[in-house]
Amino acid sequence: MRHAVEIEYCTRCRWLPRAAWLAHELLTTFEAELAHLSLKPGTGGVFVVRVDGEVVWDRRAQGFPEPTAVKRLVRDRVAPGRTLGHSDRPEVSP
Secondary structure (H helix, E strand, O other): OOEEEEEEEEEOOHHHHHHHHHHHHHHHOOOOOEEEEEEEEEOOEEEEEEEEOOOEEEEHHHHHOOOHHHHHHHHHOOOOOOOOHHHHHHOOOO
């Protein structure tokens, strides 16, 4: 089964570059698992990542995501047994 990812971003906040960069990261990492990835323009400070319609990241609740955090969440839904290499390493506090 191939999956759909949607990144909804605020056009007024000019978050298209951030959304496009995250889209690139996800497409590069999950090219075999994704049927499509869409960028959805929105307003009101929205930045939400959905997999198959399910919200996996919402900026309002969680802040702006690090790409590794989103990759882990997407991986858990589209390829649960797969390793992400260095992205799977625990984060080290300074």
